[in-house]
Amino acid sequence: MTASSAMQSIRERIENLESIEEIRQLKARYWRSCDRKDHRAVLDCFISGKVNIDYGPIGVFNNREAFVKVFRELGCRDNIVDMHHGANPEIELVDSHHARGFWDLYFFTIDTDGRTFMQLGGRYEDRYLRLDGNWKIESTRFVAVSRFGASVDAAGSLTI
Amino acid sequence: MTASSAMQSIRERIENLESIEEIRQLKARYWRSCDRKDHRAVLDCFISGKVNIDYGPIGVFNNREAFVKVFRELGCRDNIVDMHHGANPEIELVDSHHARGFWDLYFFTIDTDGRTFMQLGGRYEDRYLRLDGNWKIESTRFVAVSRFGASVDAAGSLTI
Amino acid sequence: MTASSAMQSIRERIENLESIEEIRQLKARYWRSCDRKDHRAVLDCFISGKVNIDYGPIGVFNNREAFVKVFRELGCRDNIVDMHHGANPEIELVDSHHARGFWDLYFFTIDTDGRTFMQLGGRYEDRYLRLDGNWKIESTRFVAVSRFGASVDAAGSLTI
Numbered sequence: 001m002t003a004s005s006a007m008q009s010i011r012e013r014i015e016n017l018e019s020i021e022e023i024r025q026l027k028a029r030y031w032r033s034c035d036r037k038d039h040r041a042v043l044d045c046f047i048s049g050k051v052n053i054d055y056g057p058i059g060v061f062n063n064r065e066a067f068v069k070v071f072r073e074l075g076c077r078d079n080i081v082d083m084h085h086g087a088n089p090e091i092e093l094v095d096s097h098h099a100r101g102f103w104d105l106y107f108f109t110i111d112t113d114g115r116t117f118m119q120l121g122g123r124y125e126d127r128y129l130r131l132d133g134n135w136k137i138e139s140t141r142f143v144a145v146s147r148f149g150a151s152v153d154a155a156g157s158l159t160i
Numbered sequence: 161m162t163a164s165s166a167m168q169s170i171r172e173r174i175e176n177l178e179s180i181e182e183i184r185q186l187k188a189r190y191w192r193s194c195d196r197k198d199h200r201a202v203l204d205c206f207i208s209g210k211v212n213i214d215y216g217p218i219g220v221f222n223n224r225e226a227f228v229k230v231f232r233e234l235g236c237r238d239n240i241v242d243m244h245h246g247a248n249p250e251i252e253l254v255d256s257h258h259a260r261g262f263w264d265l266y267f268f269t270i271d272t273d274g275r276t277f278m279q280l281g282g283r284y285e286d287r288y289l290r291l292d293g294n295w296k297i298e299s300t301r302f303v304a305v306s307r308f309g310a311s312v313d314a315a316g317s318l319t320i
Numbered sequence: 321m322t323a324s325s326a327m328q329s330i331r332e333r334i335e336n337l338e339s340i341e342e343i344r345q346l347k348a349r350y351w352r353s354c355d356r357k358d359h360r361a362v363l364d365c366f367i368s369g370k371v372n373i374d375y376g377p378i379g380v381f382n383n384r385e386a387f388v389k390v391f392r393e394l395g396c397r398d399n400i401v402d403m404h405h406g407a408n409p410e411i412e413l414v415d416s417h418h419a420r421g422f423w424d425l426y427f428f429t430i431d432t433d434g435r436t437f438m439q440l441g442g443r444y445e446d447r448y449l450r451l452d453g454n455w456k457i458e459s460t461r462f463v464a465v466s467r468f469g470a471s472v473d474a475a476g477s478l479t480i
Contacts, residue, residue: 003163003323007330010330014174017174017337020181025410025411028407029408029410031407031424032408032410035441035443035465081441081465081466083424083426083466085245085408085426085441087191087266087407088187088192088245088246090188090189091185102192104192104195106245106266108466108468119268121195121243121268123192145195145241145243146241146242146243146268150316156470156479157478157480158317158318158478159316160312160318166327170327170330170331170334173334177334177337247348247351247406248347248348248351249348250352262348264352264355266405266426281403281405281428305401305403306401306402308430310478317477318478319475320472320477320478
């Protein structure tokens with residue numbers, strides 16, 4: 001191996017580590033933006049072209065604007081307090097511009113008007129694309145697995 | 161420092177970062193495989209020789225097959241819905257083939273037959289070994305710290 | 321680019337990745353030490369000089385000793401069982417010795433005497449400083465967002 005090809009291999013390994021880190025932070029920013037009801041930041045996590053967002057009962061969307069419209073209706077109301085926490089990330093780089101991701105989610109939502117709460121566990125299967133140096137979500141599919149919720153009456157008693 | 165020893169030091173630092181990343185993904189895969197009831201993938205997270213799995217009341221196992229047998233009995237039934245989420249990882253490399261890991265766990269299990277649920281917090285102390293280029297779990301000890309559970313009657317009322 | 325400036329750039333990129341990793345582990349150690357009621361390890365996560373710890377209703381502290389005094393009073397009692405799990409990290413390096421961090425927190429606390437529990441979701445905004453090669457917390461602000469708690473009577477019934 002020549003000195004310059006050795007350097008090239010080192011650069012690629014660093015770039016791979018940087019990509020994994022950027023993708024992890026992309027998803028962190030996505031979930032945090034959901035919880036902050038920051039719909040512009042949510043939009044910015046996805047590529048602007050054809051995207052594949054499959055959130056099951058919430059809907060299937062092929063552009064980010066369509067998804068964010070529903071997000072604003074469902075998740076951005078004052079009485080909704082959401083907690084999206086990503087867990088167990090596995091990021092696989094396909095090449096320097098494509099990656100796959102597997103995550104689990106802890107989700108807890110409180111509806112302060114309806115006096116209900118729900119905890120949900122589930123998993124994501126994602127594809128990411130690097131455009132102009134930035135990793136974005138190209139495809140994401142969420143499946144809920146574990147569900148636990150209840151309503152609370154005026155006296156503070158719980159019904160599951 | 162000569163150019164080649166400088167290159168050597170750089171290679172080692174990259175390899176250390178890659179090892180930490182691989183170990184983190186190993187544990188992510190372990191927990192996700194538990195939740196998916198994928199007992200073959202669970203088995204594959206451990207070394208094939210003498211292993212030390214100390215899960216307290218669940219049992220102490222010195223080979224991965226013995227543990228997976230119990231996992232299949234306890235965790236792989238249709239009425240059990242588990243959520244294992246790793247948190248707060250600290251990975252320490254001992255050398256290029258040995259590492260230690262400290263993690264916390266959020267665990268939530270629903271028994272849809274028994275109408276019970278339990279939330280559990282605890283911590284892991286692990287040792288990892290790199291064999292044929294792959295990091296595997298050589299030793300793992302889990303201690304539960306925080307426990308919270310309840311049963312739900314037919315009318316949806318809760319008893320802790 | 322000369323060979324030596326190329327090497328310099330590679331060294332900086334590795335150092336950045338190492339810094340992000342160290343900061344992530346610093347926060348993991350902080351939360352784990354809180355849950356272990358290890359007040360000396362908690363103290364060691366902060367710089368020894370002027371620090372800015374803004375934990376809202378718990379207090380605002382400008383030196384680590386003042387914070388740890390309150391932590392020992394509130395968090396280190398035998399009847400308190402805490403679970404602090406960091407989520408969704410975004411670490412931004414400002415330069416080689418300064419960084420910012422954004423995290424979410426899942427917190428669950430059980431008071432075994434008072435028979436109460438509380439779950440809390442919130443977010444941190446941090447600043448980190450590297451002193452003598454070690455990253456420490458220089459500034460941290462926590463804001464609670466989602467709160468859910470209940471008391472449990474002697475018969476095991478819950479009131480939110």
